[in-house]
Amino acid sequence: MTLERPLPLETGGTLPGVRLAYETWGTPAPDGSNAVLVLHALTGDSHAAGPAEPGHPTPGWWDGLIGPGRPLDTDRYFVVVPNVLGGCQGSTGPASLRPDGRRPWGGSFPYITQRDQVAAEVQLADALGIDRWALVVGGSMGGMRALEWAVSQPDRVAALLLLATTGAASAEQIAWANAQIQAIRSDPGFRGGDYYDAAPGQGPHTGLGIARKIAHVTYRSEPELRVRFGRRPQGDEDPFRGGRFAVESYLDHHADKLVRRFDANSYIVLTETMNGHDVGRGRGGMAAALRRVTARTLVAGVDSDRLYPLYQQQELAAGIPGADRLRVIESPAGHDGFLIEIEQVGALIEELLKG
Numbered sequence: 001m002t003l004e005r006p007l008p009l010e011t012g013g014t015l016p017g018v019r020l021a022y023e024t025w026g027t028p029a030p031d032g033s034n035a036v037l038v039l040h041a042l043t044g045d046s047h048a049a050g051p052a053e054p055g056h057p058t059p060g061w062w063d064g065l066i067g068p069g070r071p072l073d074t075d076r077y078f079v080v081v082p083n084v085l086g087g088c089q090g091s092t093g094p095a096s097l098r099p100d101g102r103r104p105w106g107g108s109f110p111y112i113t114q115r116d117q118v119a120a121e122v123q124l125a126d127a128l129g130i131d132r133w134a135l136v137v138g139g140s141m142g143g144m145r146a147l148e149w150a151v152s153q154p155d156r157v158a159a160l161l162l163l164a165t166t167g168a169a170s171a172e173q174i175a176w177a178n179a180q181i182q183a184i185r186s187d188p189g190f191r192g193g194d195y196y197d198a199a200p201g202q203g204p205h206t207g208l209g210i211a212r213k214i215a216h217v218t219y220r221s222e223p224e225l226r227v228r229f230g231r232r233p234q235g236d237e238d239p240f241r242g243g244r245f246a247v248e249s250y251l252d253h254h255a256d257k258l259v260r261r262f263d264a265n266s267y268i269v270l271t272e273t274m275n276g277h278d279v280g281r282g283r284g285g286m287a288a289a290l291r292r293v294t295a296r297t298l299v300a301g302v303d304s305d306r307l308y309p310l311y312q313q314q315e316l317a318a319g320i321p322g323a324d325r326l327r328v329i330e331s332p333a334g335h336d337g338f339l340i341e342i343e344q345v346g347a348l349i350e351e352l353l354k355g
């Protein structure tokens with residue numbers, strides 16, 4: 001849908017003609033009381049559930065959680081999943097046309113924040129007639145927006161599930177992001193972000209791929225990589241004669257996959273929104289901001305997450321008045337555990353919705 005009003009941006013100016021792509025499952029109750037908002041992470045999209053289909057070569061990224069009889073039971077709940085503002089899977093982002101309709105924003109897409117993204121989602125909720133979400137849930141970057149929703153719109157969030165996320169990006173998170181952004185910007189194919197008319201294969205694919213590799217290592221754990229790959233060579237390749245270790249081939253694979261489905265400018269824009277995330281900014285600090293939350297809340301982290309360590313979720317659980325004790329998802333998969341440990345995440349959703 002196209003937002004009715006131009007979107008005022010936190011750093012000034014407005015973004016006109018904002019489109020938000022979204023998918024829904026289930027049926028809204030007449031009073032709108034059964035609506036659940038699911039917010040995706042950095043490279044996710046609105047296709048959270050459903051089988052692989054044309055345009056979506058893989059099943060929804062939380063397919064195990066959303067559907068009839070599943071923790072987000074679509075026989076009971078109306079589940080809404082928007083693609084984030086700044087993204088590249090249907091919502092307005094750098095690949096969208098500028099207001100003059102002649103060329104894409106490219107490198108001149110405005111700097112946006114998590115608060116701008118949530119403000120756009122508020123307009124989407126208004127348009128859908130949803131006054132109050134029964135649950136807002138998100139992991140990682142999605143958790144940042146879920147938290148922003150609960151802080152900026154406390155009356156509109158009945159329950160809140162925050163997974164593997166933080167109240168403010170840490171120095172280390174910004175540092176990893178810096179290397180990723182630089183990898184993209186230094187690719188000669190990036191051309192200041194104005195590469196959409198480049199010949200096939202001439203875009204900033206190498207830079208985006210390197211960014212994904214850096215990120216992917218931080219998304220997983222050292223023990224997992226050790227056990228899965230160790231020092232094994234890839235197939236019959238010989239790392240001492242120009243071949244690869246298996247873990248290198250694994251990273252190549254994840255880089256190739258992302259390059260085929262994601263836009264480098266969006267990667268930068270969204271990474272910068274995460275760097276800018278600080279729920280306490282202009283609100284008297286983190287503790288004061290968290291006290292605004294009135295939702296029944298669960299906060300969970302992944303025990304092997306080296307990117308969003310448990311202390312960050314502990315800070316949220318301790319600071320949000322309606323939060324129960326911190327829950328820990330047990331997984332060797334590191335930060336990606338919130339996408340992979342479906343049974344444990346499902347149990348948290350069921351517990352919160354029962355409450």
Ligand SMILES: CC(=O)SCCNC(=O)CCNC(=O)[C@H](O)C(C)(C)COP(=O)(O)OP(=O)(O)OC[C@H]1O[C@@H](n2cnc3c(N)ncnc32)[C@H](O)[C@@H]1OP(=O)(O)O
Nearest residue numbers: 043044045056057058061246247249250253261336339340
């Ligand atoms: C169109 C779309 O893809 S929509 C997807 C939307 N995006 C999202 O949801 C973002 C969030 N998702 C993700 O980041 C990832 O998909 C995750 C975290 C869920 C993946 O986690 P896992 O299931 O643990 O996958 P894992 O990291 O083990 O990687 C498996 C892949 O590595 C490949 N692989 C494993 N070992 C190797 C190796 N030595 N060399 C090359 N490839 C390898 C596997 O073949 C498999 O490939 P496939 O995904 O193409 O089938």
Ligand SMILES: N[C@@H](CCO)C(=O)O
Nearest residue numbers: 041042043044140141
């Ligand atoms: N692997 C996930 C996690 C990011 O937090 C993604 O690509 O979106």
